[in-house]
Amino acid sequence: MSEQQGIIQVTNLMKSYGEFEAVKGISFSVKKGELFAFLGTNGAGKSTTIDILCTLLKKSAGEVIIDGYKIGEGVGNNHIRKKIGVVFQESVLDERLTVFENILNRGQFYNLSKHQIQENYQFVSDYLKLDDIQNKKYGTLSGGQRRRADIARAIIHKPTILFLDEPTTGLDPQTRLFVWDAIKRLQEETNMTIFLTTHYMEEASVANQVVVIKEGRLVAEGTPNQLKEKYAFDSVHLEFKHTFDPEPWLKEKQLSYALKNSIYTVRVASTLEAYDILKKLEGQIQSFEVVKGSMDDVFINIIAEKGSVV
Structure with missing residues (x-):
């Protein structure tokens, strides 16, 4: 894969539900190691696009290549799933298990050895400060604590790309700042590619690249400064x-x-x-x-x- 081409390449992506076109032929590229902000109003097609990129939803047309593998072709989806981590808007962790047990189980899904899981757990704990919550049951955690655990779950296998779907929505300002600091450290210190959707425009302002979609179409793209010069x-x-x-x-x-x-x-x-x-x-x-x-x-x-x- 050429780094210049992008670690994520989307070409003329389309998704239809019957006669309704949710995504109408969008194209963009994400460079390795960058923070990429994907913006749009509710119903614009953001979540549909992310679900396709994360192999959770089949595309209707177009081409998606992630880290050199084509979505929907051969074993491409399996390879892609090993390369990505996803933080969903809604939690997918078991409320009856502790934070440590949840993350341990997630590591086993990726066939990591016990030694790798322990080593990777220390890695995620350092970034998300899990020491104070690792022995607490997930169902007893506050919203901010849950979000820390959610991100830890998503990166236990040290993915190449991290998808974040509105990761700080509903968090208090202090917790938002902590979560955002952890995300930026991951990007800058590990060269992890961050694919972000957010309703907080100040978060998008520090992205390397921004794409805006409206009614399933790409309507603007560029760096934050380029977009400010044109639209603000x-x-x-x-x-x-x-x-x-x-x-x-x-x-x-x-x-x-x-x-x-x-x-x-x-x-x-x-x-x-x-x-x-x-x-x-x-x-x-x-x-x-x-x-x-x-x-x-x-x-x-x-x-x-x-x-x-x-």
Whole structure:
């Protein structure tokens, strides 16, 4: 497999349920060792695509190659299952067993020796800090503790690729930060490829590559910075003194703006342009705030575009 081609290669992937097309011919590539964010609204086809990539669902058409093996051909699926780990939205662990017992059983599914399981367990425990929960029954754990165990289960065989389907949804901010730190460490320290879906755009902002799908079609792709340049913009929020009418000045300077609750939001090309505006309006401003374009803006603007397909 050529690393330049990508460890995951998806070409014209389609999935239909009768007359309904859930995935409509999408193509993308994921490079080895990168954090890849796969975004879309509910019903866009994200989960369907992931289920196909994880060999849980048959494709209707197209080609998927993972780490050199084609999905659906010969023994390809079996090889792929050994290469991947999956953290589902819903847990698949046994609530009656302890964390250690659950992960031990999962390791046995991959025909690991006792020595390998013990060695790998130490590996996952170091990343997920399992010492305080390993002897607790899974059914007694909090949401954050469960998520740590879920990720540990998914990587006990040290997979090449880790699929994470909204891994931090419903977690408190502190636990989200811990889980995200563990994910980033896995990527950076072991060169594990991370395939992520998330509703938290700040998580997608640190991805190496982002793909957005809408109604089963790929509508945008690029690095976070590339997408911000195209779909987001910086702005300065201005509240003026009552003695000054800003609209004639803003129109004269041909500045794009919106007014809400006495706050003018002025679109700017950069924070330097915001500084220039503030300098020219010195003495007329009651308060201001410079706001950088975000991945939230990117996602909202991409989804809002009608008929936008790349």
